[in-house]
Amino acid sequence: MAPIPDFPSKARAADAARILIVGGGAGGLQLATRLGSTLGRRGLAQIVLVDRLPTHFWKPLLHEAASGHRDPASHTIEYAAQAKRHGFEFVQGELRAVDRARRIATIGAVVDQDGTQIVPQREMDYHDLVLAVGSVTNFFNVPGAARHALPLEHVGHAEDFRKKFLAACAKVNHLADAPAALPTALPAIQPPTQPARPVCINVIGAGATGVELAAALRHAVGQLAAYRFRALDPERDVRIRLIEGAPRVLPVLDPRISGRTQAQLERLHVEVLTGTRVARVEEEAIVTSSGERLPADMTIWAAGVAGPAMLRSIDGLALSASNQVIVTDTLQTPDDPHMFAFGDCAACPSGTSSAYLPPRAQVAHQQAVYLSQAFAQRLAGKPVAGFVFRDAGTVVSLGQSGALYQADLRVSARAVIVDGPAAAGLYRLLYRKHLSGVHGIGRTLLQTLGQLLHSYGRPSIKLH
Ligand SMILES: Cc1cc2nc3c(=O)[nH]c(=O)nc-3n(C[C@H](O)[C@H](O)[C@H](O)COP(=O)(O)OP(=O)(O)OC[C@H]3O[C@@H](n4cnc5c(N)ncnc54)[C@H](O)[C@@H]3O)c2cc1C
Structure with missing residues (x-):
């Protein structure tokens, strides 16, 4: 690949093409961080991340937050701080509409808890739009x-x-x-x-x-x-x-x-x-x-997911039966090369079967790495190969009862299954791997140490 010239000046960034990434989840935050640290810092592209929320929380930990085993306050990442550190801009707001012909995205107003408007609705132009808006619960029209x-x-x-x-x-x-209601004299201790x-x-x-x-x-x-x-x-x-x-x-x-x-x-x-x-x-x-x-x-x-309803409002966008954006193996929509989608919101061909890739953090992570390289290759005028998913296996946690890991190896028709401490360790590593993609290894180690010290002597569950 041709070397990317180093353009540190802000003046260059001002007229650089804008890559607008919508959704700072498992995939979007990794992509914004990688592109910001490379193309953004060098002024080769203006990287903007839009999310409806001000902070990121890694979705695979949600069941631990719901049960009280993980305090979200200690595990959220401020988008604005991440943006400052990694050469991209953060804009809070919800994507409402996209005018594909004019390449303009409409970002909804930001309101506070009382419904008072803080920032009005805005329009943002883009050179490339990357949808990484994740998925919503699919209730499959079950009544109630x-x-x-x-x-x-x-x-x-x-x-x-x-x-x-x-x-x-x-x-x-x-x-x-509660003491039993007794009609006569109260005993000293009531059952x-x-x-x-x-x-x-x-x-x-x-x-x-x-x-x-x-x-x-x-x-x-x-x-x-x-x-x-x-x-x-x-x-x-x-x-x-x-x-x-x-x-x-x-x-x-x-x-x-x-x-x-x-x-x-x-x-x-x-x-x-x-x-x-x-x-x-x-x-x-x-x-x-x-x-x-x-x-x-x-x-x-917890019975299934679908693409967010707002995707249906984007004119002419081809959607799968699960309301995901249909993309080619370069993660672009078939009829609009300036529009990309990946992660849960995208229906990406699996390459090996007629099915689409599953909605998993592993897929979103690998696609973010792929896209960060693909954008750099495009800017350097190089050809871009298609995305190929490499399945590293699936790990399911049973909390303190351990975890189970399944790897489908090409050399064996039968899946390899691991349980016990090895699988539990692997499960814990997944989150750290996500963090190291976002913060780098050094910062992740420091943060892990800080979190361990913070949890020392505290109850293993949130009690209020
Ligand atoms: C409880 C639970 C456990 C899971 N466990 C695992 C696991 O163990 N392993 C695994 O591989 N996967 C797991 N998953 C699935 C995994 O979390 C998802 O596949 C992954 O998060 C998808 O990443 P994403 O970037 O596509 O979307 P997300 O991580 O969902 O991020 C989407 C982002 O888009 C933002 N957004 C949405 N709509 C808009 C809008 N209109 N405008 C602006 N911003 C918007 C959201 O705020 C969010 O930040 C789990 C999911 C859940 C719910």
């Missing part, structure tokens, strides 16, 4: 699901869920602790009464997200009982059900992983219902397709 089931798409959802979960545990603890019925939490969908959430919640109940809700009996007072329409949990993984995961979940007293389709979600129950009514104090939907 969007209304009564909680999604898990961002930190706000995780916090909402955690507070409701904590309140439900507090309530059942109070009932278990606790049993609550009318346990708290019922239903997790719909036993893919990786549902499995990880159910396991994390089961551990969380035990820890809350140990620290704060002393009258709560985790197994008697809190029922956690994991409901899956397919005949086994983790249906896209090897059946051996499904078997081991289900056995582990049952040891944790998670009730696993496979081959069970949800027909309707109500405020206090879910109804299965066989007509069974399962009580529900909280229902969380």
Whole structure:
């Protein structure tokens, strides 16, 4: 590749072509950081990252935030600070519309908590637009699901869920602790009464997200009982059900992983219902397709994702059945070379089958690395090869009960499965790998050390 001339001047950056990246998630933040540190710093392109939120939180940790095992405040990254450090600009706001003919993106107004407008709606021109807006929950039009089931798409959802979960545990603890009403003279010590019925939490969908959430919640109940809700009996007072329409949990993984995961979940007293389709979600129950009514104090939907609805408003954009932007192997839309999409919001050919690549952080990360190199090659007038995904395997965490890792090696028809401490270590490494892509190895090590020191002597779960 021809050397990229070093242009440190800001004057050059002012008239450099603008690459507008929308969405600072697992993929978008990596891409903005890489492009900012290279093309942006040298004034070869103006890199702008747009996100509706001011901070980044790595989505695969959401189930840990929802269960209270991870405090989001210690794990968020300020986009503005990252932008200053890495040579890109950050603009807060939600992408509302795109005029592809004029190459203009409309960014919605920013409002505060009371709805007061802070920044009005703006228009931004671009040379290249990269959509990295992730995915939203797919309720598959199940009646009542969007209304009564909680999604898990961002930190706000995780916090909402955690507070409701904590309140439900507090309530059942109070009932278990309350003295029995006695008509006659009070004895010195009164026995606790049993609550009318346990708290019922239903997790719909036993893919990786549902499995990880159910396991994390089961551990969380035990820890809350140990620290704060002393009258709560985790197994008697809190029922956690994991409901899956397919005949086994983790249906896209090897059946051996499904078997081991289900056995582990049952040891944790998670009730696993496979081959069970949800027909309707109500405020206090879910109804299965066989007509069974399962009580529900909280229902969380982890049964699938789709591209955000706003993609439908972009004129002429070809979308998949799951509402994702259809792209070629260079991650460009087929009819507009100035528009790119990657990560969860993109339907990218897998190369090996007719299916699209799955919505996973690993895919988003590899595509971000690919795109950062592809933009540099384009600027240098070099040809750009297509993206090829290299599957490094799948790891599913069961919290303190460990993790399971599956690798599909080309040399063997049978997947390799690893569990125990090796798989658990691998799971922890994934987040650190993401951080090192964003901060560099040195800063990630320092941050990890800081987080370890911060957690020393503190409860292993958020108690309020
Ligand atoms: C609980 C949970 C556990 C998971 N565990 C794993 C795992 O173990 N391994 C794995 O590989 N994957 C896992 N995933 C999937 C993984 O999180 C996603 O595949 C990955 O985050 C996709 O990255 P992305 O950059 O495409 O989108 P995201 O990371 O979702 O980022 C999208 C960004 O776009 C922003 N945005 C959205 N709409 C707009 C708009 N209109 N305007 C401006 N900004 C917008 C959002 O604020 C967000 O910052 C998990 C997901 C969940 C929910």
